[in-house]
Amino acid sequence: MSDNKSKSDHETVKAKQETESTGLSRRGFLGTSAVASVALAGATALGSVVFTRETWAAAAKDAQSKVHVGPGDLDDYYGFWSGGHQGEVRIMGIPSMRELLRIPVFNIDSATGWGLTNESKRIMGDSAKFQNGDCHHPHLSMTDGKYDGKYLFINDKANSRVARIRLDVMKCDKMITVPNVQAVHGLRLQKMPHTKYVFANAEFVIPHPNDGSTFDLQDKNSYTMFNAIDAEKMEMAFQVIVEGNLDNTDADYTGKYAASTCYNSEKAYDLGGMMRNERDWVVVFNIPRVEAAIKAGKFITLGDSKVPVVDGRRTEGKDSAFTRYIPVPKNPHGINMSPDGKYFIAAGKLSPTCTIIATAKLDDLFDDKLKEPRDAVVGEPELGLGPLHTTFDGRGNAYTTLFIDSQVVKWNMDEAVRAYTGEKVNYIKQKLDVQYQPGHNHASLTETSEADGKWLMVLSKFSKDRFLPTGPLHPENDQLIDISGDEMKLVHDGPAFAEPHDCVMARRDQIRTKKIWDRNDPFFAETVAIAAKDGIKLETDNKVIRDGKKVRVYMTSMAPAYGLPEFTVKQGDEVTVTITNIDKIEDVTHGFVMTNHGVSMEISPQQTASITFIADKAGLHWYYCSWFCHALHMEMVGRMLVDKV
Ligand code: K7E
Numbered sequence: 001m002s003d004n005k006s007k008s009d010h011e012t013v014k015a016k017q018e019t020e021s022t023g024l025s026r027r028g029f030l031g032t033s034a035v036a037s038v039a040l041a042g043a044t045a046l047g048s049v050v051f052t053r054e055t056w057a058a059a060a061k062d063a064q065s066k067v068h069v070g071p072g073d074l075d076d077y078y079g080f081w082s083g084g085h086q087g088e089v090r091i092m093g094i095p096s097m098r099e100l101l102r103i104p105v106f107n108i109d110s111a112t113g114w115g116l117t118n119e120s121k122r123i124m125g126d127s128a129k130f131q132n133g134d135c136h137h138p139h140l141s142m143t144d145g146k147y148d149g150k151y152l153f154i155n156d157k158a159n160s161r162v163a164r165i166r167l168d169v170m171k172c173d174k175m176i177t178v179p180n181v182q183a184v185h186g187l188r189l190q191k192m193p194h195t196k197y198v199f200a201n202a203e204f205v206i207p208h209p210n211d212g213s214t215f216d217l218q219d220k221n222s223y224t225m226f227n228a229i230d231a232e233k234m235e236m237a238f239q240v241i242v243e244g245n246l247d248n249t250d251a252d253y254t255g256k257y258a259a260s261t262c263y264n265s266e267k268a269y270d271l272g273g274m275m276r277n278e279r280d281w282v283v284v285f286n287i288p289r290v291e292a293a294i295k296a297g298k299f300i301t302l303g304d305s306k307v308p309v310v311d312g313r314r315t316e317g318k319d320s321a322f323t324r325y326i327p328v329p330k331n332p333h334g335i336n337m338s339p340d341g342k343y344f345i346a347a348g349k350l351s352p353t354c355t356i357i358a359t360a361k362l363d364d365l366f367d368d369k370l371k372e373p374r375d376a377v378v379g380e381p382e383l384g385l386g387p388l389h390t391t392f393d394g395r396g397n398a399y400t401t402l403f404i405d406s407q408v409v410k411w412n413m414d415e416a417v418r419a420y421t422g423e424k425v426n427y428i429k430q431k432l433d434v435q436y437q438p439g440h441n442h443a444s445l446t447e448t449s450e451a452d453g454k455w456l457m458v459l460s461k462f463s464k465d466r467f468l469p470t471g472p473l474h475p476e477n478d479q480l481i482d483i484s485g486d487e488m489k490l491v492h493d494g495p496a497f498a499e500p501h502d503c504v505m506a507r508r509d510q511i512r513t514k515k516i517w518d519r520n521d522p523f524f525a526e527t528v529a530i531a532a533k534d535g536i537k538l539e540t541d542n543k544v545i546r547d548g549k550k551v552r553v554y555m556t557s558m559a560p561a562y563g564l565p566e567f568t569v570k571q572g573d574e575v576t577v578t579i580t581n582i583d584k585i586e587d588v589t590h591g592f593v594m595t596n597h598g599v600s601m602e603i604s605p606q607q608t609a610s611i612t613f614i615a616d617k618a619g620l621h622w623y624y625c626s627w628f629c630h631a632l633h634m635e636m637v638g639r640m641l642v643d644k645v
């Protein structure tokens with residue numbers, strides 16, 4: 001990290017900015033009554049004064065009334081949170097911060113049977129063998145730069161996957177593994193004219209082919225790739241080989257460009273090596289040029305994969321047609337497109353700055369009309385220590401998280417651009433302490449042209465003393481900040497289980513969900529087709545079909561009874577239970593659990609769900625409904641008799 005000298009320089013700048021800008025210096029505000037500071041994680045505490053719980057509670061009181069959503073009232077925004085290495089997506093109501101639902105994606109879920117049912121296993125495909133995931137970046141599909149309510153996409157860093165969630169039923173409906181890469185991290189969507197592509201960065205450099213013959217990362221056959229996935233088909237569209245590695249990404253408002261940060265331009269394998277270069281870069285991708293090359297057949301494929309691959313690396317110091325590399329201070333992290341479409345903003349992480357890249361200069365950059373790639377940079381504001389991610393209020397202000405300073409800094413973009421030309425202007429508007437060590441932040445509708453500057457979520461990585469102690473493992477702290485006025489006001493602390501890296505918020509009118517399933521929904525169409533082959537009418541038939549050692553048990557469910565109160569199979573049979581919930585009443589979900597068999601699933605109104613298991617234990621086995629559905633829910637049971645063979 002920075003040495004002592006630059007740290008103290010920075011401290012001075014920071015203190016000055018605080019007093020000059022808003023007149024609302026934290027130190028001034030707290031005066032001498034400020035109490036003993038809490039040690040900050042990361043061992044880089046800079047002696048900042050820290051609020052006590054009591055101070056915060058008092059200061060937040062008036063703002064808190066804005067967060068209160070009374071019993072029976074509805075929230076204004078849907079929030080979609082990644083569950084990090086827990087593997088799911090969570091739906092929150094904003095501003096109440098009430099958790100509404102969880103959508104299992106890369107994890108196994110006992111309540112819904114995700115990862116256990118045949119329908120979910122088909123969606124997970126070959127990767128159903130994995131029981132973990134590590135999701136970071138949930139993003140909503142767009143048309144014309146606005147949320148269109150169709151899909152949410154999310155990455156899985158752990159197993160190099162991308163998944164899609166249908167927003168009408170809030171279920172994952174597609175999942176793909178990105179070929180020939182390791183660790184899909186940064187993920188963002190094309191905004192214009194609509195979300196045709198999901199852009200996904202593979203983070204780690206690996207040898208190609210990765211056949212065990214080399215450990216060498218410096219070789220020219222060691223690289224990583226930028227990936228574009230067809231959002232509608234959920235198939236790979238193309239891959240671009242890059243220099244260095246890839247971290248985060250975002251796309252512009254013309255549909256032409258995407259840009260990614262690279263922190264390992266060194267292609268190093270260890271910490272020291274990855275910090276060796278003074279500068280890494282932002283790589284900009286020219287999407288139409290990639291498409292044109294592929295259309296012209298100018299691409300390669302790798303191994304068994306049929307995905308078109310183009311080379312975005314430099315040859316003999318010359319840039320490829322597809323990419324430009326813009327040097328930025330070492331080891332950048334987040335990259336965010338401003339809602340006015342003007343700037344890509346890369347956060348410095350090891351540098352106390354953000355780098356502002358003007359989209360208006362990108363055509364010239366690709367036509368080689370700039371003297372050097374750095375000429376696309378129009379600002380590099382000094383913001384504080386450990387800038388990670390930036391979000392926007394649609395009023396010209398940016399909000400950047402400062403991991404090491406444990407703050408969010410609000411700054412004005414156009415003023416920062418003017419300051420870069422030498423003009424004396426103080427672009428810093430406010431610094432707000434957060435608790436503690438923030439990663440992503442996200443303002444309402446910030447990724448769309450409709451950024452409305454109402455709410456700011458700050459996803460703090462450490463909660464320390466903010467909640468009742470829970471043992472060595474602490475929750476994260478998702479903090480809600482009111483940004484509707486001139487001043488940021490912290491209004492809510494939201495404990496969250498590991499680990500929401502990122503979140504998005506959509507207006508509630510932008511999400512339109514189904515109340516009950518359509519009988520012809522593709523989610524369970526394959527199960528319906530299997531039943532049709534068995535001559536079963538799912539809505540009425542209760543039948544057991546034997547097919548060699550395979551037994552298919554079909555039944556209905558209607559509160560508070562299954563269509564089959566009992567069925568018999570033989571020991572060793574592979575049993576598939578398919579249940580159709582013929583209840584048409586919203587919210588009457590049934591479940592099916594076969595005791596002592598690892599079998600559990602959800603069957604919501606008008607849904608068909610199926611699950612397969614081996615009846616390996618002779619005897620009587622009860623099955624029961626696991627979702628409370630009726631006064632006689634406990635009595636919603638049945639028995640399976642397994643004949644000894
Ligand atoms: Cu900063 Cu994965 Cu977006 Cu975590 S990433 S914070």
Ligand code: CUA
Binds near residue numbers: 626636
């Ligand atoms: Cu059906 Cu509980």
Ligand code: CA
Binds near residue numbers: 263264265277279
């Ligand atoms: Ca580096």
